[in-house]
Amino acid sequence: MAAASQAVLLCLGESDPAPAVERAGAVLAEAGLRLGPPRVVASRRLRVVEHALSGSAPIDCRSATKRLRGLQGEFGVDLAVLPADAARRDKKLLVIDMDSTLVQSEGIDELAKEAGVGEAVAAITRRAMNGELDFVGALRERVGLLRGLPVHALERVAARTVLSPGAEVLIDVLRKGGCAVAVVSGGFDYFTTRLHSRLGLSYSFANRLDVEDGRLTGRLVGEIVDGRRKAALLEEMASKEAVGLDRVLAIGDGANDLPMLERAGLGVAYNAKPKVREAAPVTLSVPDLSAVLFLLGYSESELPE
Structure with a gap:
């Protein structure tokens, strides 16, 4: 994502976004960015607002978003700086x-349940998806545990x-x-x-x-x-x-x-x-x-x- 001449800060969650936006504005101000007035994007099931951002130079949206990553867990929201183009x-x-x-x-975990090796495969899946294991090696290991499973078990998994x-x-x-x-x-x-x-x-x-x-x-x-x-x-x-x-x-x-x-x-x-x-x-x-x-x-x- 190239630096943007215009960008917005978007805050998305299930609670009042104002506290998170206030803190995000302070963090972004350290990078020379200023928040404009809010625009309400959604207010029913989710609370979503966005603010135009301005600065003296093109905005690196990914870098700005990473600056806000620590606030997401603190406030229970998602924060993103996005190009306004x-x-x-x-x-x-x-x-x-x-x-x-x-x-x-997870299809492979569901197949593993059919094969009677659900817990073993699910544990490998969790580690692989979190980047703790080599994906290809973990996939081959899990598929190996499915040996002998009848093909019709795949249809049962697909159906559910x-x-x-x-x-x-x-x-x-x-x-x-x-x-x-x-x-x-x-x-x-x-x-x-x-x-x-x-x-x-x-x-x-x-x-x-x-x-x-x-x-x-x-x-x-x-x-x-x-x-x-x-x-x-x-x-x-x-x-x-x-x-x-x-x-x-x-x-x-x-x-x-x-x-x-x-x-x-x-x-x-x-x-x-x-x-x-x-x-x-x-x-x-x-x-x-x-x-x-x-x-x-x-x-x-x-x-x-």
Whole structure:
């Protein structure tokens, strides 16, 4: 994200934003930035306000946002300094993670429950998503524990997989603005294929489980979709769509999502693991994907009830 000539401070949460904004204003003043008057963005389910920012030099939005990171836990809000330009709202490519982001569950953990190894796999997943383990090694280890699981167990998991709140609103609003939608997942294509059809996705990428005689072999087929591959796919899709990276929105929750969050014009860590929240460009800590639209400059009145 390049330095912006115009920017806003956005504060989003479930409580009165005024105390957090006051402290944020003091922190930003140390960097030579001044807050303008508030604009109420939302006031029903969430309390969202934004303030125009002014300074004597172009504003490094990511650096300014990082300055405010410590206030988020203290006040229970999300704070972001965002460019106030056309690209903020006019996103042309959404790249979103699947597990614990677009959907509420972790597919591999649900498969592990079917295989009777739920606790062991869930423990590895938590550490991998927080960046404590190598993603590829942790994925291979977890898939190995699924060896022998009948393929029909995948259908049971798919049947109980639920979209995250606000997912369809986010996708519908962005698509109306001409935005292509892609799921890029470190999970499995058995599930992304079904979401592709259900949601009318433009692209979907994920890992493929190896199957023999109707059972999982405990191996993967083909190139693994890890953090580096996610970032590369984002750039490939942006090129195919002929859009600059400033028009790309990326959303994810795990350490393997950080590379693509960094590449996108706006990268949002959605209810993310602690280390991911600390490192991500922008965070969103409410369980509603439609709140991402406030980061893009939409107002509550523009969203469906």
